Amino acid sequence: MASALYKHINKFINLNKDEQEVLAPFLQPLSVKKKGFLLEGGQTCRANYFVVKGCLRLYFIDIKGAEQTTQFAIENWWITDLTSFLFQEHSEFYIQAAEPTDVIAIGNNQYEEMFHQLPKLERYFRLILQKNHQASQRRIKFLYSQTAEERYRNFNRLFPEFVQRVPQYMLASYLGFTPEFLSKIRAKK
Amino acid sequence: MASALYKHINKFINLNKDEQEVLAPFLQPLSVKKKGFLLEGGQTCRANYFVVKGCLRLYFIDIKGAEQTTQFAIENWWITDLTSFLFQEHSEFYIQAAEPTDVIAIGNNQYEEMFHQLPKLERYFRLILQKNHQASQRRIKFLYSQTAEERYRNFNRLFPEFVQRVPQYMLASYLGFTPEFLSKIRAKK
DNA sequence: ATCATTTCTTAAACTACATTAAGTTTTTTC
DNA sequence: GAAAAAACTTAATGTAGTTTAAGAAATGAT
Numbered sequence: 001m002a003s004a005l006y007k008h009i010n011k012f013i014n015l016n017k018d019e020q021e022v023l024a025p026f027l028q029p030l031s032v033k034k035k036g037f038l039l040e041g042g043q044t045c046r047a048n049y050f051v052v053k054g055c056l057r058l059y060f061i062d063i064k065g066a067e068q069t070t071q072f073a074i075e076n077w078w079i080t081d082l083t084s085f086l087f088q089e090h091s092e093f094y095i096q097a098a099e100p101t102d103v104i105a106i107g108n109n110q111y112e113e114m115f116h117q118l119p120k121l122e123r124y125f126r127l128i129l130q131k132n133h134q135a136s137q138r139r140i141k142f143l144y145s146q147t148a149e150e151r152y153r154n155f156n157r158l159f160p161e162f163v164q165r166v167p168q169y170m171l172a173s174y175l176g177f178t179p180e181f182l183s184k185i186r187a188k189k
Numbered sequence: 190m191a192s193a194l195y196k197h198i199n200k201f202i203n204l205n206k207d208e209q210e211v212l213a214p215f216l217q218p219l220s221v222k223k224k225g226f227l228l229e230g231g232q233t234c235r236a237n238y239f240v241v242k243g244c245l246r247l248y249f250i251d252i253k254g255a256e257q258t259t260q261f262a263i264e265n266w267w268i269t270d271l272t273s274f275l276f277q278e279h280s281e282f283y284i285q286a287a288e289p290t291d292v293i294a295i296g297n298n299q300y301e302e303m304f305h306q307l308p309k310l311e312r313y314f315r316l317i318l319q320k321n322h323q324a325s326q327r328r329i330k331f332l333y334s335q336t337a338e339e340r341y342r343n344f345n346r347l348f349p350e351f352v353q354r355v356p357q358y359m360l361a362s363y364l365g366f367t368p369e370f371l372s373k374i375r376a377k378k
Numbered sequence: 379a380t381c382a383t384t385t386c387t388t389a390a391a392c393t394a395c396a397t398t399a400a401g402t403t404t405t406t407t408c
Numbered sequence: 409g410a411a412a413a414a415a416c417t418t419a420a421t422g423t424a425g426t427t428t429a430a431g432a433a434a435t436g437a438t
Contacts, residue, residue, distance in 0.1 A: 060330060068333045070326070083323045092330075115312070122311035123304070129318035134272045136325040137259070141249060141281075143332065144257045144365065148425065167385065176333065181425055183387050337395070356415065370395060372417050385434070390427100397422070404415065 001029040004052040005104050008076050012127045013120055023121075026114045028105045032056075032097040038105075039095040045084035047105035051077055054101025055165055059173070060092050069174040072098070074162070078128060085111075098166050148177040149185050190218040193241040194293050197265050201316045202309055212310075215303045217294040221245075221286040227294075228284040234273035236294035240266055243290025244354055248362070249281050258363040261287070263351065267317060274300075287355050337366040338374050 002024060009015050015023070028047070032038060032054075039045050041061060049056065051073045058071040058079055070093075073079035084091035085108055106114065115122055142151060152175055156163050163171060169179040191213060198204050204212070217236070221227055221243075228234050230250060238245065240262045247260040247268055259282075262268035273280035274297055295303065304311055331340060341364055345352050352360060358368040 060334070062334045068330075070329045070333060082319060082326060086319065086323075119308070119312075122315050123308075126311050126315040126318060129315060129322055130271060130275065132322055133318055133325070134275075136322070136329075137271060140259045140325075140328075141257075144259060144362075145249070145251045169385070173333075177424095178426060179386075180388085180427080184389095184425090187387075358415070366394095367396060368416075369397080369418085373395090373419095376417075379438100381437090383434100383436075385432105387432070388430090390429100392427070393424105394426090395422105395424090398420090400418090402415100402417070404413100406413070407411085408409105 001052055001102060002027050002104060004076075005050050008050070009121075009124050012124050015120065015124075019118060019120065022117055023114070026106055026110050028107065030103050030105050032101045032103065034097055034100050036097050037094060038097075038103070039081065039084075039091060039093060041092055041094050042090055044088050045081040045091050045093070045095075045108075047107050048078055048080040048085055048111065049073070049095070050104040050106075051075055051079065052102040052104060054103075055098040056095055056101055056103070057098050057166070057170060057174075059094050059096070059170075061094075067094075067169075067173060069170050072162075072166070072170075072174065074165075078132075098170065143176060148175065148181060151175045152177075152182065152185050190241055190291060191216050191293060193265075194239050197239070198310075198313050201313050204309065204313075208307060208309065211306055212303070215295055215299050217296065219292050219294050221290045221292065223286055223289050225286050226283060227286075227292070228270065228273075228280060228282060230281055230283055231279055233277050234270040234280045234282070234284075234297075236296050237267055237269040237274055237300065238262070238284070239293045239295075240264055240268065241291040241293060243292075244287040245284055245290055245292070246287050246355070246359055246363075248283050248285070248359075250283075256283075256358075256362060258359050261351075261355070261359075261363065263354075267321075287359065332365060337364065337370060340364045341366075341371065341374050 005027065006015060006020050030038075038047070038049060038056065053075060056073045056079050057069050058073075058081065059067045059069040062068050071079060079095060081091045081093040081095070083089060084093070088108060142154070146154065155175060168182055172179045172182040194216065195204065195209050219227075227236070227238060227245065242264060245262045245268050246258050247270065248256045248258040251257050260268060268284060270280045270282040270284070272278060273282070277297060331343070335343065344364060357371055361368045361371040
């Protein structure tokens, strides 16, 4: 299972067999069944998760009791509540499998030691975090410039296959509106 | 001027005098006067900017012609349109000084070479990007869970000194509503 | 296959915030 | 320090999206 991660890392840096072996003990493969949790509100986030296969979502429960999905992660994406993960503070987020999902986890207690033993990975994670930052800048721009309907139509056009993979209520909250409103949009045409 | 950056870097990693001298030629100090631009829509973003003193904002012009501020950077923050900077694509963003501002710029053409000569900086930038990612996760959560009024009151409570530094119309767009609505909120109490 | 649960839809009433437009105050410029 | 420009306020009207509630359809469990 770790080979998916090695493959991904090698898109960004060159990690040879020996180095892969150094990395191996830091990696913990896990499977989560659909609707299973890797993190639940109130707990501390114990790992950074790389999705090998499947789909995870990050959400929190708002003041009205509604689930707000703030992030999805499919194959080859990392996901965590970074503040909770880094500082071992308790989290208000849930990380839940939207499909049966295989992940590789890197635990908080081993995260810094991993960089110590494999300084090369600083670069890999810098590049990953840059991609994240690009995605955030794009997302904020979309949120600030488009109506709910435009956001849905755009997302649907850009990621039609993904829209099929998750229930509409998750998508609605990710796009920043209610499931009822999504139904309304869809009915329109 | 570069000493502010060295000082910041040394909060995260240990950069000795020799290494500072290696870094120096990559750094370009610049001053921008209030309302001056480091990037204008349509141009390509040529640098990543570290704010030594002052305040910059990143904004774009939406379809209705209104300025939407998506990010501020004050002392010790980095700011850029990352996609445009990394891939030298033309940007839809503006980077403008909200106050007379001193920055240190690292040009795109030297960015990778800098990491090549000083691999230590991979770690510094990874840590900076992690902080960015934490800030993004927090921001998305706020945007998804609070009303406009709550966002304003919260921001005002958390960063009262900053609220004084920028015009209200910039703040309003950063918080995701109109200047008129901000006036209304403020009048309420 | 059937029952229970989850997800999706529809529609009416409601509200948070936008828009428009005019007037006022503050800041900048020469 | 006067004139011009930029920033802020107020109020009336408009609307995109929410809320509530009930029913229909799809999915999952035994």
